[in-house]
Every structure is written in C-alpha cells, then in structure tokens.
Amino acid sequence: MNATQEWKEAGLNFRQITPAIGVEVGGADLSKPVGEEQLQAIRKALCEHSLLLFRGQELPPEPHIEFSRRFGPLENHVLKQFCLPEHPEIFIVSNIVENGRHIGAHGGAKLWHSDLSYMEEPSLGSAFYCLECPSEGGETEFASMYAAYDALPEERRRWLDGRRAVHDYNYHYETFLTHRPPLTEEQKAKVPPVSQPCVRTHPETGRQALYLCYALVSHFEGMSPEESRPILKELTEFATQPAFTYRHAWKPGDLVFWDNRSAMHRACPFDEKGSRRLMYRTTIKGDRPFHRPAAAAA
Numbered sequence: 404m405n406a407t408q409e410w411k412e413a414g415l416n417f418r419q420i421t422p423a424i425g426v427e428v429g430g431a432d433l434s435k436p437v438g439e440e441q442l443q444a445i446r447k448a449l450c451e452h453s454l455l456l457f458r459g460q461e462l463p464p465e466p467h468i469e470f471s472r473r474f475g476p477l478e479n480h481v482l483k484q485f486c487l488p489e490h491p492e493i494f495i496v497s498n499i500v501e502n503g504r505h506i507g508a509h510g511g512a513k514l515w516h517s518d519l520s521y522m523e524e525p526s527l528g529s530a531f532y533c534l535e536c537p538s539e540g541g542e543t544e545f546a547s548m549y550a551a552y553d554a555l556p557e558e559r560r561r562w563l564d565g566r567r568a569v570h571d572y573n574y575h576y577e578t579f580l581t582h583r584p585p586l587t588e589e590q591k592a593k594v595p596p597v598s599q600p601c602v603r604t605h606p607e608t609g610r611q612a613l614y615l616c617y618a619l620v621s622h623f624e625g626m627s628p629e630e631s632r633p634i635l636k637e638l639t640e641f642a643t644q645p646a647f648t649y650r651h652a653w654k655p656g657d658l659v660f661w662d663n664r665s666a667m668h669r670a671c672p673f674d675e676k677g678s679r680r681l682m683y684r685t686t687i688k689g690d691r692p693f694h695r696p697a698a699a700a701a
C-alpha cells in the first residue's frame with residue numbers, strides 16, 4: 404500500500420488520510436464563499452479520494468447549503484419530518500428527543516450504504532457537519548468502493564461487470580428499520596425499487612467502483628433474494644475490510660464531504676440514552692449510475 408501524500412493547490416493544503424480513502428483539507432473557511440479555483444481543487448480531490456475532511460468550521464445552515472450547492476442542486480429528504488423547517492435542504496441526523504419526539508433521523512445508518520442509492524438518480528455526495536457528538540462512539544466509517552473493485556478477484560469482477568441489482572428502500576425499511584414507525588403510503592410511493600449497475604463508472608474520473616450493499620439491495624436482477632443475499636453479504640464484507648476504510652471520530656466543527664459514487668459509509672454505535680449527537684447533512688443530487696466497461700472507456 405502506498406504511503407499517504409500531501410500537496411498544496413489553490414492556497415489549500417491537502418493531506419491524504421489513508422491510502423485508500425480520504426483527504427484532509429486545510430486552509431478553507433467554508434462559512435465564506437469559496438473561490439472558483441479552490442472549488443475545482445476541492446472537487447478534484449473529492450472525486451479522486453472519495454472523502455474530504457474540513458476541521459474547525461463554523462458553519463450555520465446558510466453557508467453549509469451554499470457550499471454544497473456549488474457541487475449541484477440539493478435533495479430534500481423523503482423524511483420531511485427530519486429536515487430543518489426553515490432550511491429543508493438540511494437533513495437532521497440525531498438521537499436527541501425534544502417534547503417527546505425525535506428531532507432527527509436516528510439509529511438508522513449503522514449498516515453500510517451509499518446515500519439514496521435507492522433513487523433512480525442517487526446522491527452525488529453528502530456534506531455532513533457535526534454540531535454535537537458524544538465523547539465516545541458515534542464515529543462514521545467510510546469505505547472506498549474504488550479500492551474494493553480494484554481488489555476483487557478477477558472472476559468475481561467479471562461476474563459483476565454488466566450485472567444489475569435492485570435497491571429497495573421499502574425493503575430496507577421493513578427489514579432493518581423496524582424501530583421506526585412504518586413509512587406512509589405516500590412515502591412508499593416516492594421510493595419504488597430501482598435497478599442499478601453493480602459496478603459504477605465514476606462520471607468524473609472514469610474509474611470503476613463497486614456499487615451495492617447488503618442493507619439496501621434486495622436482490623440481483625435475474626436471481627432470487629435467497630440466492631442473492633449470501634453474495635451481497637460476502638461482497639459488502641469484502642468491500643469494507645480495514646484496508647479500504649477510514650473511521651472518522653467526530654469533533655464539533657468537522658465537516659466531512661463524501662462522494663456517494665465511490666464510497667459507502669455507516670454510523671458506529673454510541674450511548675444513545677446518555678449522550679447527544681447532532682449532525683446536519685446536505686445531500687447533493689447526482690446523475691443516473693452507469694457502467695462503462697474499462698475497454699470502452701480507454
């Protein structure tokens with residue numbers, strides 16, 4: 404494995420966090436408009452390294468939204484009850500209960516996934532900002548799906564190239580999120596099952612990334628769920644082995660911006676009864692995943 408690298412570009416300092424995934428960006432103040440040259444350097448690092456970490460940011464909702472919008476239009480989450488009322492672009496992830504009600508999505512992201520993979524046009528990326536976090540636990544783990552794809556045994560790669568899988572939020576909800584109230588019929592109607600390529604060609608780098616997970620994919624096309632589940636489990640475990648992952652221990656003021664086209668993530672457990680975690684997320688709209696075989700890309 405290569406050593407991590409550091410470089411300077413557009414007045415910013417970039418330092419790789421692990422060889423497989425992640426770059427820490429120094430010298431940026433995201434509460435102010437970011438110049439075009441810096442934005443290009445940030446976008447390039449995101450596409451190539453799948454995750455950017457900006458520490459020590461003071462980021463009210465407006466500049467958080469404005470910075471995110473520079474990368475594309477934003478999604479408003481299907482769970483409207485967990486969006487900031489005055490800023491619906493901000494999706495609240497929190498265990499905090501106020502007036503007997505959860506103020507944000509809670510306990511739902513502990514399985515590896517790529518945000519909104521169950522939509523026809525899933526998210527390009529997510530910008531996740533920490534306002535409060537527990538002193539222990541509550542980290543987020545990230546996995547490079549570029550690294551996973553590159554390391555797949557040749558036979559498995561051939562099996563996956565051109566194959567499609569069905570991502571199904573309703574299946575996910577009814578299988579894994581049984582602690583939450585069921586989706587309403589209106590919410591279900593917005594998230595019908597969607598077929599996605601198992602190997603996704605990144606539209607900006609042209610690199611191949613594995614694009615599936617155990618939590619949201621109900622089955623491979625042309626196969627039963629019973630046949631599919633063990634393979635999905637094996638591939639998810641393969642993709643998330645330590646060499647391909649980074650675990651981020653949050654501090655208030657951290658903004659982590661990840662590329663959903665080449666990374667998966669999951670939340671780590673923490674003492675949900677005895678501590679508070681409050682995170683704001685913006686989600687940038689992406690385009691329809693596609694697979695372009697390597698030979699065609701050359």
Ligand SMILES: [Fe+2]
Nearest residue numbers: 512517518668
């Ligand atoms: Fe997520």
